[in-house]
Amino acid sequence: MEHANTTVTAAAPAFSSRPEDLAWFILLLPLIAAAGIAFFVRKSNVLSAVFSIGAVLAAFFLSVGLFITFGIGGEATVTTPFSWIHVGDLNVNLGVTVDRLSVLMLLVVTGVSALVQIYSIGYMHGDRSFSRFFSSLSLFTFSMLGIVLADNFVMMFVFWELVGLSSYLLIGFWYEKPSAGDAAKKAFLTNRIGDFGFLIGILMVWAATGSVSFAGIAHKLGADPAALGSMASIAGLLVFCGAMGKSAQFPLHVWLPDAMEGPTPVSALIHAATMVAAGVYMLCRTFFLYQVPAAWPGPLSFLGSISALDIIAVIGGFTALLAALIAIQQNDIKRILAYSTLSQLGYMVMAVGCGGPDAAMYHLTTHAGFKALLFLGAGSVIHACHHEQDIWKMGGLWSKLPVTFRTFAIGTAALAGLPILTSGFYSKDAILDAAITGGHPVLFGLGVLVAAMTTFYMLRLVIVAFFGAPRTEAAGHAHESPNSMIWPLIVLAVPSVAVAWLPLGDFLSAHFNPHFHPHEGGGIFGPFNHAPLAATFGTGALLFGAAAAFHLYWNAPKDPLPGQLGLIGRAMKNRFYFDEIYDGVLVPLHDMLARLADWFDRWIVSGLIIRGVHGSTELVGRALRLVQTGNLQTYTFMFAAGVAVVVMIALKLK
Amino acid sequence: MSLTSLLLTPFVGALLVLLVPGNYRVIIRLIALLTTAVTAIGAICVFAAFHPGVADFQFEQHTAWIPAAGLSYHVGVDGLNIGLVLMASLVAFAATCVSWDIERQPKLFYILLLLMTGGAIGAFVSLDLFFLYFFNELALVPTFLMMGLWGRGEQKNYATFQITLYLTLGALVALTGLIALYGLSGANTLDIVVLKAWLAEKPLSHQVQALIFPLLLFGFGTLVGLWPFHSWAAPGYAAAPTATAMMHSGVLKKVGLYALIRVTLPLLPDGLAHWTPVIAWLCLGNIIYCGWLAMRQRDLALLLGNSSLAHMGFCFLGLASVSVIGVTGVVLIMVAHGLLAALSFGLLGHLVKVTGTSDMDKLGGLLRPLPFIGAALVAALMAGCGLPGFANFPGEITVMFGVWKTLPGFVVVAAWGGLLIGGVYMLRAIRTVLHGPVKAEFARVEDAGCWRKLPFLVLLGALIYFGVNPGSLVERIKPAVAEVVKAATAKSPATEAAHTPTATAMNTAH
């Protein structure tokens, strides 16, 4: 199914002067930086930072160039100059996709990455593994860019795994802390469960379409939507499993909060802005898989016309709700943000499920900006409070950390979706709109509810941490962070507001729907014109959430909610016991099987069989040699008896 | 460099070492190092000079040896073994490097190591099956002596005898199969090329093939640690000195698999078809069961040993597919795993050397005092759970692609085993050995010095090279695999019916 020009066997890279080949440079620059740091300038902190930031900045500017060339009016192109594995009908190339989706994502990834790295100069100052940090960040950036640019499933899977690795390395950055090591392990393994499904999904799609390249599969499915046969929906869901892992969707969401064990810049970059968005990006990239009619194999035929997308939407919605509920009762500043991230990711996935990949991508983009901002802000707070993360031990920070406070407030507003002013409003609106137009009223309601809760818990955070009186001495003596940390906050605050006025939504919609025409009456009030229901409900939710937060937390000495919510509150606080369920069920199950296998191997295979054979052989030997009594009479008797027997047998043969 | 000179280099080296008096330790070490270096360079030259895209044997040499018994010396490389030869020589070089610290009887040690190297290379390049067996067995005594003399642990004796007896039994059963092939085919030769041509004319009956095949499967399978004949491997490697564990788990273990592919695919297609389901089930025993075993190990050496068995499961899975893609994947894994296993055991050896134990409960936080070894170990363990970027990944994924069309259910289970179970124990190893607070007694242990990194860098480099650019191997492997798979599937109508998609896939590949 490959296009003729993609079956390139000669490995000669054809770097022509085509601008899309710049994508290769964007991809490789961070890798070169990572390798350079690891092998050559490990000893020098300054050089490490320079390498890393230089590479990512260069990549960023190249991305801007690409965005200008291709994002605005360019054609989608795929270049595949390298044959990676080509055997039989398995043909895997290394190629890059340059289209609106990927160039936008390139911008997000390189942009946030650059800012986070600059921020890290201050944040990680004095850490003895400073250069390792930058090396790992560069490696991550490389892997993430690989996902973005991948033009086929295998390559995406490769970078998918590499992203998992870099995330593992960064979560476990402070590996001497046992909790960091555990969290890293958990993140990797949970992701692996998703990858397992992803891989099987890839195999199914390949077996049915004979190709692993996105273009090839899309082409085949375009020509024959039933190519996947009865497994169509299953394959889609399996591929979605990958997204479930990376984007931390229920039930694989448990790793993300723990991942906050990593340094805060890592949380901002990986676990808020980019890596966790990879799942959503992948769903958008492979959206063609989900546009085929629903089909289920025999045993699952009762699902009828329920499509994979419907299930995805429900999972996304449920994740959004669940995470929001948990976020309400968290006290750790980073955990609140982490659950918020989960919730927003659920939002995006729901959007994809409702048939709005453009909305999802839109929200992904805006969310990347303001969530990175929030995390970096939180990092600044933590840094200022001497690594105190409990919001109930802060308070009154607004005056002591003015810049941090202002930018954090902007981020909060954007996350809450303050109408007109913030980017979050537009993207959230697009999602709610997609839920309605996609025919999912229940999910729409759920979305509104989650929006209200989002406002509630974010304001709770802001009120408790920044207002009132300092609750601890550390909070009382807090100082504003150094400039290298402040400037990225300011820069990130800009898109949280400014993106609001760019026609990003239309830009993306045009990618997914060639026949898309921008809505009449666009502009900053657009949503109220063409999606009044969504805009109104969204605004209403915001107001409701804000009111509740102010009512409950303004000047509250401690959290009043647990007393009111009782058991549910405790469940929320304990994250609905998901970790306990996993620790109590899934892990022991595997452990039990392993124990069983080990027992079997130890006692049956090695013990009973091997030692048994060994022992019985030796025993037989010992017994048999007793025949040799040393007594001549025995010998002569054996001799004579032997003669008799042998002769008799021999004569029988006659 | 001709294959014969490549093959003879280690033996000549061994002879030279023999002639040096035992107390000239440095000279002995240098000779050994030089010998393996020359071997490795020679193998690289052969690899580079090998023409990809050609199915025929290259660098062939043929001499009559015992005409009375129809045996001849016949060496050559094609896609199936070219990568293995390269891998074997690289591992041998690395193994020689890490043995620098052998203090007790270094002369004997290096002689044995060089014999082992020669045996391994000889087994891979021999096209006369007699010599394949011959060279494989040649490495048995060195294994035994090295484990006994320089091995470690309380279970050393038991493990040494267990591994020796198991390997002998396996090799003998396989030999029985080969001899039966020799006798029953009537070709009066064990030359694979002649046998293939002979059997193409007069194939053995289905019953005979079904009788001989299990002998080869279980015989060679035992050499590879096919479940349930696996229990020698982990304790054996745990007890073996570093270089032996590297050579054995990395190189010699592959001989069995290589021989299975080399012999059964072209010569016993019906037998293979008959026994494919059994192989498929047994390979799950390796992937899942041995994975579980690895999960339970408290000793890093045992963990690595069991994980090595789990990897072999993928090879059997690929073999069971009898498809070009699957078998190509098997060869890829064999090369990759050889490098990986050697790397892992080499690093483990360093760990044991500086800490004195491989008990994971006693270790912890070693990444701090051992930045290089620790990082390399992370890389090795990650490669072991199938991380892209290392050569294992392309192999495993190719196997899964190759098998999917015929045995999807098995692929699902295998993927679970490879991705999940593999991940669990590998990460647990990293967590307990490298992460966490460093223990006081290990705070000052020594990392690998400047040039001591060389063996690990060589192996790691090769792993990454083939991981990033598997095409360089695949292009060499593919034609030969296509050839044997064609022989395996074209033979009997029954087999062809079962693998039609594969067969057509193969045709389109041309």
Place this chain on the structure above:
Amino acid sequence: MSAMIQAGLQHYLIVSVLLFSLGLFGVLARRNLIVIYMGLELMLNAANLALVAFSHFNANLNGQVMVFFIITVAAAEVAVGLALIVALYRKRSTAHVEDLTSLKY
């Protein structure tokens, strides 16, 4: 008396077999080395008888030559054997097989 048929080859052979069996029984049942040795002599003699009988009934003198050899060999064997037994007796003061079990299992 008519039942007592003419003594033929088989008669001699049966005598020979019986003598052989007697010798064998002596070897198996007796415990004195010298007596065992006598049993062995009986066995050799039985063979001699058979050979002579065959020689006679086959009209082939070679059998008798063979007997000659056997007698000589037996004499040599007896000489060596008895010397050995004497040497053993000197060392161990026994000629009883049950006492000769230092080499066993």
Place this chain on the structure above:
Amino acid sequence: MPQLTDLLFYGFAALTLLFGFLCVANPLSRNPVTSAMFLVLTIISMAGLFILLHAFFLAAVQVLVYAGAVMVLFLFVIMLLDLKEEERRKLRKFTVGLGAVAVAAIAGILIKATLSAVPLAAGKVVEGNTKPLGVALFTQYLLPFEILSILLLVAMVGVILLSKKELK
């Protein structure tokens, strides 16, 4: 009408077997000297059988060499070692029984086989005199004869070596 030779055959045969029996399994005495004496008698009876078979020379040799030299050797050794009657340790009936079974089995097989024996040259008689035997011995059978001489030399050396008092 039975001929004399037949009567003699039965007589000698019976004697041979009887003495043989008494030699190895004398119920009354287990004295080696008794055994040796009965062995002599057995051999002499056999010489009678030899004569019936026209093997005159062998009969003579049998008496001279066997009954004479060999038996003297036996007796000499018995006397030298001062061997008494076998001590009456507990007679292991089980062993003897097993031995008897084995012997019976072998005897059965052999007798069954002898029943198939046929004279290959009925009527023709060769005389076992000194001359024809000597001719055969020194022509056709010269080689074994010479080998026997080596054997005797070996035996001689061996006997001397073994029976020498220990030298230090």
Place this chain on the structure above:
Amino acid sequence: MNYSLLTVEILATLLGVGVLLADLWLPASARKLLGYVAATGVAILLTYALGSGAPADGTAFGGMFVVDAMSNYFKGFFLLATLVVLLMSIESSETLVGYAEYCALTIFAAVGMLFAASANDFILMFVALELITVTFYILVSFSRGRLGSLEAGVKYLILGALASGFMVFGIAFIFGAANTTNFYEIAAKQAELAKSPIFLVGLLLTVVGLGFKIAAFPFQMWAPDVYQGAPSTTTAFLATGSKAAGFALLLRVAFGAVPDITAHWSRLLLGLGIVTILYGSLCAIPQRSVKRLMGYSSIANAGYLLLGVAAASLSGGTAVLSYLGGYIFTVLAGFAVINVVVNRTESDDVSAFAALGQRSPLLATGLTVAMVSLAGIPPLAGFFGKFLLLKAVAAHIGTDKMFLLALLVACVGVVLSIYYYFGVVRAMFWPRNATDLTPIAVGGATRLAVVLCVVGVFYLGICPNALVKTAKQAFAGLNVPATAAEVHTAAK
């Protein structure tokens, strides 16, 4: 009469007598010299027999004595074994009472073997065997200072005489049934003789006698005790020369005289082989005494060889001969080392071999090579012999499943043998507790013997072509039935 056919035998006899006589005139201090003289003499004889002196094929003494490829094959090995045994014995020339007689008797035993190799007549066979056996009675009990040696001598004597008794009785029956004792003449009548029970019983009883020599089950009882008790040099000779002589005669009887009957009894031989292998291998496992271990190992090896005989084919016979060729070098290498160690430590317990790797690398290497070769591992001679044997057996598995069983048993036997052979190797290289680490000085003769054998073991393992070719010719010289498999091969 063509006496030139007997040159080697005559010269060997003269050498033996010469050694005996020389002892009379030589002073006691020159006894060691006598060993060298005897060894040199045998060496010259060996080169003579293998080279210019190898007589052309022919028969003498009315077909009683035959010279053919097989007799020459065996004679070479008998002389070689004698040479090595003599070299080994120099090690104990100081301690052994009557050393000159020991050398002479060894040579006389060798003369017996030489005649056995050429025996083509039951009478000559009997006489030659008796010469070997009687000599061995003396050689076994030669260290009459040790009770073990005497006890072994008595056991060998009684059982040997018993076996002779059966054999003689068997020969009598054969003579009676066939009216001849010549193999060729019997071969000519074997079709009718095969129907005669008395002939068959006689044949079986004769084979019993040979089974005793080769220590095949159930006639193996003597082997461990005698191997353990006898002086090491004698044990070595017993394990090589005597056993090979047994096989030489067995092959000649089985394939030269009664090939059809042998083919008919192949399952019996196979069964005996299987049981022998298992018995020898299993009993060897718990052994601590190395010489006794070698006794059981010798039983097991007889079993393997019987499998080759049972195959009753050209490849089987070739395998048996090749196997024996490698086996002789291997066992002699082993005993050359055992001899020294036993002499030094006065013990043949495994613990006496502890740390031999450090005490004497040469001896350790020699014994290791021997053990590894016995275990059948390439590139040593033992491997190739086993390979050929398995090959010969495998040719029949298509027609008779019992051969498949034999094949598997052989495999099991090899695995078991590795267990006990490698146990000895282990003791030499990494003993549990080695107290004595003083170096062992090795005399020149032993050194020579060890090196000679080790080189032979390697040579036959790596370049066995000449051996196999000779073996094939030697066996083909016998009257061999063409089995179906070989007809097939020949057709190709």
